[in-house]
Structure formats: structure tokens, C-alpha cells
Amino acid sequence: MKATLIDGAVIARKLLDRLRPRIAALGARGITPGLAAILVGDNAASEVYVRNKVRACSDLGLKSEVHRLGEKCTEAELITVIEKLNHDPLIHGVLLQLPLPRHLDAERTTACISAAKDVDGFSWENLGALVAGHPRLAPCTALGVMAMIEHEGIAVEGANAVVVGRSVAVGKPTALMLIARGATVTVCTSKTRDLARHTRDAEIVVVAVGKPGTVTGPMLKPGAAGFDVGINRLADGKIAGDVDFVSASAVASRITPVPGGVGRMTVAALMANTVTAAEQFLARRS
Numbered sequence: 001m002k003a004t005l006i007d008g009a010v011i012a013r014k015l016l017d018r019l020r021p022r023i024a025a026l027g028a029r030g031i032t033p034g035l036a037a038i039l040v041g042d043n044a045a046s047e048v049y050v051r052n053k054v055r056a057c058s059d060l061g062l063k064s065e066v067h068r069l070g071e072k073c074t075e076a077e078l079i080t081v082i083e084k085l086n087h088d089p090l091i092h093g094v095l096l097q098l099p100l101p102r103h104l105d106a107e108r109t110t111a112c113i114s115a116a117k118d119v120d121g122f123s124w125e126n127l128g129a130l131v132a133g134h135p136r137l138a139p140c141t142a143l144g145v146m147a148m149i150e151h152e153g154i155a156v157e158g159a160n161a162v163v164v165g166r167s168v169a170v171g172k173p174t175a176l177m178l179i180a181r182g183a184t185v186t187v188c189t190s191k192t193r194d195l196a197r198h199t200r201d202a203e204i205v206v207v208a209v210g211k212p213g214t215v216t217g218p219m220l221k222p223g224a225a226g227f228d229v230g231i232n233r234l235a236d237g238k239i240a241g242d243v244d245f246v247s248a249s250a251v252a253s254r255i256t257p258v259p260g261g262v263g264r265m266t267v268a269a270l271m272a273n274t275v276t277a278a279e280q281f282l283a284r285r286s
């Protein structure tokens with residue numbers, strides 16, 4: 001079998017195009033959705049991610065701001081910036097680009113972002129809503145994977161799905177969304193004894209680990225759909241996912257590439273969350 005490529009660029013563009021009438025409707029009510037990104041220190045990868053988000057805002061006609069803080073900034077300084085943005089009526093979404101310098105606590109500072117503006121969906125309030133089955137602003141990468149699954153018409157109800165990785169940012173919310181759609185979900189971690197035993201039983205495999213080659217072709221069930229969330233910079237400077245693309249695409253029926261796969265969807269889902277946050281702002285104001 002030769003897997004069909006699930007093209008993140010194409011699916012993301014469709015998702016973004018579906019936002020345009022919603023953005024126009026907000027514009028007619030005098031609102032331009034606004035996203036503020038906070039960037040602490042000088043992490044090169046974070047610079048790229050924030051640049052991509054700013055570009056996506058500009059392509060859609062959304063307002064965007066980047067607030068830069070020095071590598072040595074204190075937690076109090078960071079929280080002051082977050083609180084100012086929480087109260088800024090022209091900003092509907094606030095995101096704190098991770099990772100932070102080691103002396104700053106990501107969980108504590110992220111928790112300071114108002115749930116109504118938490119477009120990354122990492123606040124306990126928004127995660128709790130997802131657990132309860134009433135999602136509000138949900139984590140973007142998980143939303144992106146689910147949008148790809150929907151676009152491809154992959155049957156989720158009754159399917160066996162494996163999510164490799166249990167981070168709050170990706171693994172757990174993806175598992176919750178698959179559960180909500182009726183999949184039987186297994187979550188594997190670094191402690192899982194025999195990863196292949198689980199992945200070989202799944203029609204849907206989502207891998208969010210951060211280690212190249214975590215899942216290979218022989219670990220997949222023939223015909224499975226593979227979603228590779230990982231972004232790893234190799235020694236030769238190239239970017240690779242967590243799935244061994246060559247061997248996996250010989251076994252899977254569909255597979256996402258890296259780059260050009262899930263990453264595009266994450267940014268598109270962030271745009272969708274920002275528009276949703278602006279709509280909710282308007283609903284509260286009306």
C-alpha cells in the first residue's frame with residue numbers, strides 16, 4: 001500500500017476560508033478580531049512560530065501584536081503584561097509562546113490569561129470544559145488533527161485510536177476529542193511497555209512525542225491513518241516528525257507529512273479560536 005498524503009496546507013486553507021464570512025460579520029459590527037502573542041527571551045523556534053501566527057493574522061485581516069520580554073524578565077513583569085492584555089478591548093486572544101526561560105513557570109503564568117481570551121485552550125477552565133464535553137476554546141493542535149480527520153472522512157465512531165503522548169497541549173486534548181467522537185482511545189506514554197502492540201491495533205494513530213522514528217511502518221496496522229504532530233530538527237538541519245515517513249507510508253492508507261501537515265492546522269485552528277473569542281466578546285457586549 002502507498003499512503004495518500006493528508007495535505008495540511010490545503011485543509012488549513014479551507015478552514016481559513018470558512019472563517020472569512022465570520023470575520024466580515026464581525027467587521028460589520030465594528031470588531032476586528034485581535035490576537036496578542038507574548039514572546040519571552042530569544043528562542044529561535046518560538047520566533048518562527050510567532051512569525052507564522054502573525055502572518056496568518058495578516059492574511060485574514062486580523063489585528064495582531066507581539067509583546068517581547070527579555071530572557072531575564074521576572075514572573076511579575078510577565079503577569080503584568082498578561083493582565084494588561086486581559087483588559088484590552090481590542091485584543092480577543094492572548095497566547096504565551098512556550099517554552100519559557102527556565103526560571104518562569106509556564107503553568108502558573110499561562111493560568112493568568114483570561115479564559116475568555118485563552119486561544120491556546122490551555123487554561124484549566126477551558127480544559128475542564130473539554131473534559132466535560134462542552135468545549136469552548138480548545139487546544140489548537142488537537143483541533144487541527146480533528147479537522148484533518150473530518151476533512152478526510154475518516155470514521156471515528158467505533159474506531160480504535162492510539163494517541164502517543166500525554167501532554168496537556170496535544171496528547172490529552174486529542175484523546176478527549178477522539179473519545180467525544182466515539183473512538184476507543186488508548187493513550188501511550190514513555191512508560192508504555194510495548195508501544196507497537198497498541199499502535200498495531202489502531203485505525204487512527206496520532207503521534208505527539210518529540211522524538212523522530214517513534215512510530216515506524218511495521219508498528220502500524222495496514223490501512224491505518226497516521227497523524228504526525230512531532231517537529232524535530234535533525235542534525236542536518238532538516239525538520240522531521242515523530243513517524244518514520246518512508247516505512248509508515250508503505251503501510252498506512254493516509255499520512256500527514258512533516259512539514260506541511262499538522263503544523264499548518266495548528267495555526268489555522270488558532271485563527272479559528274481568535275475569531276470565536278471575538279464572537280464571544282461581541283455576544284457578551286450585546
Ligand code: NAP
Nearest residue numbers: 141165166167170189190208209210229230231262263266
Ligand atoms: P511533551 O510535552 O514533551 O510530551 C511528549 C509526550 O511524549 C510525553 O507524554 C511523553 O511521555 C511521551 N513520550 C516520550 N517518549 C516516548 C516514547 N518513547 N514512547 C511513547 N511516548 C513517549 O511534548 P508536546 O508538547 O506534546 O509535543 C510533542 C511534539 O509535537 C514535539 O515535537 C513538539 O514540537 C510537537 N508539536 C507540534 C505541534 C504542531 O503544530 N505540529 C504543536 C505542538 C507540539 P511521558 O509523559 O511519560 O514523559
